[in-house]
Amino acid sequence: MLTRLRSFFIIFFLFSLFGTFSSAYATDTKKILEYQKLAEVKKLWEERYWILLLHYSKTTFGNWVSEADSSSFFLSKEGRNNPKSELLSAIEAFMTPASPPSGDENWMHPSCKFPERKRWIQEKLSIPDQDFTEVDCSRFEKWFATLNPKGAKIIFASYYMNAPASIFGHTLLKLDSGDPNRKEILEYSVNYAANADPESTNAIVYSILGLFGGYPGTFSLFPYYVKIAEYNDIESRDLWEYELDLKEEEVKRMTRHLWELGAATFDYYFLDENCSYHLFSLIEVARPSLYLRDKAPFVIPGDTVKKYLEQAGLVKEIKYRPSLHSKIIQKLRKMNEEERDLYENVMKNANISLLTNKEPDPKIRTSFLSDTILDSFRYKKAEGNSPKEWDQTYKQLLLFRSKLPTDYDDSGYSPITQSPHIGHGSSALYNEVGTSNLGNFLGFGYRAAVHDLLNTDQGYIPNSSVDYFSLKARYYQDSKKLHLEEFHIIRMLSLTPYNSLGRSVSYFVDSGADSSVYEKNRNKEDRKLLEWQALLRPEDLSYTLYRLDEISRSEKYERVTNANLETTFGYSFQDEFSEGPKRFLFSAQAGAKVRYNGKYDTNAIVAPQIATYWIANFDIFKAVLSLHYYTFSVYGIPDDYKAQLGFRYAIHANHELRLEAKAQRNYNEASFSYVYQF
Amino acid sequence: MKRILSVSLFLALVASPFYVASAKHGAAGCGLGSVVITENKKVHQVIAATVNGTVLNQSFGISTGTLNCETSGFTQKQVEQQIFVHMNFQSLEQEFAKGSGEKMEAFASLMGCSDTGTFGKVGKEKFSALFDQNTPDSFLEKMRFEVANNSALVGSCKI
Numbered sequence: 001m002l003t004r005l006r007s008f009f010i011i012f013f014l015f016s017l018f019g020t021f022s023s024a025y026a027t028d029t030k031k032i033l034e035y036q037k038l039a040e041v042k043k044l045w046e047e048r049y050w051i052l053l054l055h056y057s058k059t060t061f062g063n064w065v066s067e068a069d070s071s072s073f074f075l076s077k078e079g080r081n082n083p084k085s086e087l088l089s090a091i092e093a094f095m096t097p098a099s100p101p102s103g104d105e106n107w108m109h110p111s112c113k114f115p116e117r118k119r120w121i122q123e124k125l126s127i128p129d130q131d132f133t134e135v136d137c138s139r140f141e142k143w144f145a146t147l148n149p150k151g152a153k154i155i156f157a158s159y160y161m162n163a164p165a166s167i168f169g170h171t172l173l174k175l176d177s178g179d180p181n182r183k184e185i186l187e188y189s190v191n192y193a194a195n196a197d198p199e200s201t202n203a204i205v206y207s208i209l210g211l212f213g214g215y216p217g218t219f220s221l222f223p224y225y226v227k228i229a230e231y232n233d234i235e236s237r238d239l240w241e242y243e244l245d246l247k248e249e250e251v252k253r254m255t256r257h258l259w260e261l262g263a264a265t266f267d268y269y270f271l272d273e274n275c276s277y278h279l280f281s282l283i284e285v286a287r288p289s290l291y292l293r294d295k296a297p298f299v300i301p302g303d304t305v306k307k308y309l310e311q312a313g314l315v316k317e318i319k320y321r322p323s324l325h326s327k328i329i330q331k332l333r334k335m336n337e338e339e340r341d342l343y344e345n346v347m348k349n350a351n352i353s354l355l356t357n358k359e360p361d362p363k364i365r366t367s368f369l370s371d372t373i374l375d376s377f378r379y380k381k382a383e384g385n386s387p388k389e390w391d392q393t394y395k396q397l398l399l400f401r402s403k404l405p406t407d408y409d410d411s412g413y414s415p416i417t418q419s420p421h422i423g424h425g426s427s428a429l430y431n432e433v434g435t436s437n438l439g440n441f442l443g444f445g446y447r448a449a450v451h452d453l454l455n456t457d458q459g460y461i462p463n464s465s466v467d468y469f470s471l472k473a474r475y476y477q478d479s480k481k482l483h484l485e486e487f488h489i490i491r492m493l494s495l496t497p498y499n500s501l502g503r504s505v506s507y508f509v510d511s512g513a514d515s516s517v518y519e520k521n522r523n524k525e526d527r528k529l530l531e532w533q534a535l536l537r538p539e540d541l542s543y544t545l546y547r548l549d550e551i552s553r554s555e556k557y558e559r560v561t562n563a564n565l566e567t568t569f570g571y572s573f574q575d576e577f578s579e580g581p582k583r584f585l586f587s588a589q590a591g592a593k594v595r596y597n598g599k600y601d602t603n604a605i606v607a608p609q610i611a612t613y614w615i616a617n618f619d620i621f622k623a624v625l626s627l628h629y630y631t632f633s634v635y636g637i638p639d640d641y642k643a644q645l646g647f648r649y650a651i652h653a654n655h656e657l658r659l660e661a662k663a664q665r666n667y668n669e670a671s672f673s674y675v676y677q678f
Numbered sequence: 679m680k681r682i683l684s685v686s687l688f689l690a691l692v693a694s695p696f697y698v699a700s701a702k703h704g705a706a707g708c709g710l711g712s713v714v715i716t717e718n719k720k721v722h723q724v725i726a727a728t729v730n731g732t733v734l735n736q737s738f739g740i741s742t743g744t745l746n747c748e749t750s751g752f753t754q755k756q757v758e759q760q761i762f763v764h765m766n767f768q769s770l771e772q773e774f775a776k777g778s779g780e781k782m783e784a785f786a787s788l789m790g791c792s793d794t795g796t797f798g799k800v801g802k803e804k805f806s807a808l809f810d811q812n813t814p815d816s817f818l819e820k821m822r823f824e825v826a827n828n829s830a831l832v833g834s835c836k837i
Contacts, residue, residue: 181792183784186762225784229765367776374772395812402775402805410778 031131032095036088038125045083047124052285053117053257055264056083067273067281069216073264075110087121094118097133112137113263116256116285140259147188147221149255150248151176152286154279154315155189156240156305157231158417159461161494167466168450169301169420171276174224174241175255178248185225190258192219192278194268217268217278219261228321234382236325240419242308243317246286254286276304283308290314298468300449302420302459309421318419324379326416328501331372332577334413338363340577346373347500350386350393356400368408370401376501383502423459424653425677426450430472432658434671438517438559439478443485443671446471453493453615453624454648454658455677463495463572463585463615471512476559484561487513495587495613497574506572506587508611514564516640517557517666518599557666566593568611587613593630600637607632622648640665654678759788759818767814774809777802789825793834800830 044050054074055067066073066080074080076089093110100107111118112135121127153174159167173190194215231237246254266273277299280292292307309315322330335343342364346354355369377394380386430445447470451460472485489512496504534544570589574582589611596604609630616623628642646660656675662668763770766781773779777798786797801808801821808820825835 181787183780183787185780185784186788223762225762225781226765229769233769371772371776374775378768378772398771398775398809399806402777402802406776406778 028095032092035091035095035125035127035131039087039091039121042124044121044124045087049120049285049288050083050087052281052288053120053260054079054083054086055266055281067266068264069267070263070265073260075114090114090117091121091125094121094132108139109133109135109137111135112140114260115140116253116260119253119256143259144255147175147255148177148179149175149251150178152244152246152251152254152283154242154244154283154305154308155227156242156301156420157227157235158238158240158420159302159464159466160235160237161461161464161492161496167492171279171301171304172227173279173282175251176243185223185228187224188221189224189227190219190221190279190282191227192217192275215268216265217273217275218265219258219278221258232321232323233378236323236379236382238323238326238415238417239321240305241319241321242305242315243319244283244308245313245316250286254282257285258282272299274299274301276301280304280307298426298449300426302423302450303426305419305421318421320415320419322413322416324375324382325501327413328372328375328379329416329576330413331368331375333579335368335372335577336363339365339369343369343372344500347376350377350390352393352397352400356397365407367401367404367406370397370404371410373397374401379501385502417461418459420459422653424451424455428452428470428675428677430673430675432472432671432673434474434669436476436669437667438557439476441474441476441669441671443472443474443673445473445485453613453626454622454646455656455675456620456622456648456650456653457617458653461494462582462617463574465491465493467491483515483559484513485515487561493613495572495585495615497576497585498571499576503571506570506589508566508568508589508591510567511565512563513561514595515559515561515664516595516597517664518560518597519557519666559667560597560599563596564594566609567591568609570611572613581617581619583617585613585615585617589613593628595630595632602635602637605632605635605637607634620650622650624648638665755788759785760815762788763814763818767817770817771809774798774801774805789821789835791825791831791835793831796830796834800824800828 056064057067059065064081064083074086075093076082076085079086079089098109111132115137153176155172155174157170159169161167175188175190177187194217228239231239266278268274277293284290284292290311332340332343342354346352352373355366355373374394374397377386377390426449428447430443432443434441434443447467449468450466451464452467453465467488468490469488471487474483474485476483488510491510491512493508495506498504530544530547534541568589568591570587572585572587574585576582591609592606593609594604594606607630609628611626611628614625624646626644630640633639641664643663644660646658649657651657654677658673658675660673661670762785769781770785773782782798782801783794786794791797804824808817825831
């Protein structure tokens with residue numbers, strides 16, 4: 001009886017066990033299939049939000065491919081190219097229990113790894129919570145609670161001419177928390193950057209790989225003060241903060257998606273798939289009705305800021321966070337004459353006793369001066385421009401300052417740089433007509449980006465130019481030839497004033513092609529030959545004379561295009577510290593030029609050059625005079641030079657009229673052009 | 679086309695110094711919790727680098743999604759203060775001498791002090807003592823002592 005009972009019990013137990021298992025298994029699979037079917041009926045994978053969450057974009061052949069380049073970002077093997085299979089796999093994964101493979105402490109269940117995908121699928125298919133497999137996502141929840149996202153800002157770090165990777169500016173995202181007690185600078189910023197190890201990477205490798213997509217780009221979060229220290233203090237770049245008018249739910253969606261991006265890497269391309277491009281993607285996830293990404297071939301951070309502002313009501317507030325350098329300039333501009341004299345005397349030799357031992361003077365605000373001098377010491381130190389002995393002086397001044405009350409109002413400064421959104425468009429079309437000693441011409445030009453020297457400076461670094469991929473071509477009426485006048489792969493000019501704060505070096509770099517005028521030798525040789533012929537064969541005289549006449553009327557000079565590479569370094573001077581607009585700047589530089597053309601005997605010639613610039617800036621009017629002298633005579637070839645004078649009148653930031661004159665060896669021209677920027 | 683342009687841009691860039699952005703996170707965890715600092719050499723490097731005034735790279739941050747997130751509240755606060763002070767030591771020094779400033783206020787909030795006015799006043803008064811050893815750690819230690827023991831601060835600070 002007992003045995004029977006026992007075996008019955010065992011059988012019952014086994015049966016029930018099997019029953020439970022199989023029925024649970026059956027229901028789950030059934031449910032998964034049901035939801036997958038429902039998703040198929042609804043064609044859920046075609047919805048824009050799914051496309052955005054997986055970062056799909058259409059190839060030229062009309063196929064989908066995700067911009068994410070790491071397999072860990074997908075749940076299906078075909079996920080990178082197949083939105084449908086990815087969606088069906090996601091449904092299955094979120095409903096299937098799974099446990100970590102041994103030894104992988106970073107493993108997370110797909111539901112925890114992709115919380116926004118799960119939330120969206122759940123909402124779209126109205127799946128009750130209990131149909132998902134039960135998981136512990138405390139790691140994600142903790143992260144999310146720490147961020148406590150409520151609002152977002154786009155941060156623009158202004159152009160920085162001293163590092164090529166930064167000449168187009170940089171954007172990052174800042175998440176604002178709902179915590180009223182958390183100070184702004186303690187909150188988090190989201191950065192997207194190429195993931196390179198600076199220890200083991202040199203600049204050349206970095207730039208090649210950066211341009212070719214050789215680095216995985218990843219998202220990372222930093223306390224905002226880290227970014228402030230990096231940009232404001234170390235690199236002296238002003239920050240512009242654009243507060244977006246996003247709803248809390250939109251920010252939360254975007255933040256959950258940000259967590260998902262922890263599993264993703266993207267190949268980083270400097271020029272299109274860069275930091276600004278991926279921030280667009282994030283904002284589109286927050287608000288899918290925005291279409292920010294599908295535009296220009298290049299994504300220039302400064303331009304992307306404009307796109308945010310173009311969306312009505314998206315940007316609700318703009319704030320300026322000056323760099324250390326800008327703060328000093330701001331203070332200097334607020335100084336009276338006595339104060340500025342004293343400032344300059346102290347800074348000359350770091351002789352702070354001029355300030356600390358001074359009798360009280362109503363014209364001099366001691367704490368104001370002390371703070372400006374302290375800032376200046378810090379700036380010089382960050383630039384590597386201060387002798388070691390100054391550290392002690394700095395300490396003494398700090399101590400002196402700590403005993404003073406504040407006798408000035410530290411607000412109401414105007415920005416030193418301007419936000420990029422008020423600047424002209426970065427692409428340009430040039431249309432010109434002109435006349436020269438080689439005949440009249442019609443010209444056109446194109447610039448992919450960003451800014452040339454005659455442009456208005458609003459929104460850009462004053463007295464600088466970055467021409468990336470720009471060219472000018474001419475059609476000369478007489479020769480009926482199309483001529484490549486100039487071509488710049490990249491041309492950079494930075495004229496930073498030399499002042500008591502820093503001996504900033506100004507520089508010019510150009511690579512591409514330029515023009516010069518070549519005197520035809522054949523012309524001379526032919527003439528000699530014909531003269532002999534006239535003597536030796538008098539019977540053909542009429543023909544010979546006709547030929548001679550033809551030669552004398554034919555062109556003696558030819559304008560040729562040369563491969564060109566040049567650079568100069570020097571100093572620029574400007575009255576930078578006074579109040580009011582800065583009208584004039586002068587710069588003197590020296591360097592070298594490499595010009596290649598098969599027509600030269602030596603083909604490639606490297607020659608020293610000197611250059612000067614003079615700029616007069618009256619807002620809508622601007623005049624630029626530049627002189628370059630190339631000493632090719634070191635090769636026995638005549639020296640060349642280029643003197644250019646240009647006047648610009650801006651009808652509007654994006655519409656300019658220019659009158660220009662240029663003189664080169666054997667060549668002079670004058671032109672009138674209309675420049676359209678977009 | 680992109681490739682051609684890329685090569686060409688590269689040509690122009692080779693001569694100049696680069697700021698190379700790096701984003702390796704080591705064992706940085708989650709939340710400000712990245713602050714599993716004890717075992718994280720990278721963070722120490724950054725702190726060291728900052729103190730020396732050299733360019734900091736992006737060696738510490740919070741990785742999204744992939745890494746551990748084990749923090750205990752207490753340690754986290756302490757470490758948060760430590761990182762903040764190391765990162766902003768020069769600014770803090772200057773703002774303490776002045777008695778006001780954004781970084782000083784943020785620091786006050788990290789120390790649990792809501793009355794930044796009093797915090798700034800005390801900091802300015804005790805300036806020479808707080809900064810006499812000229813290291814972020816000694817400053818932090820002294821400031822913690824002040825916050826715990828100063829009669830003016832005790833009321834408005836919650837540690």
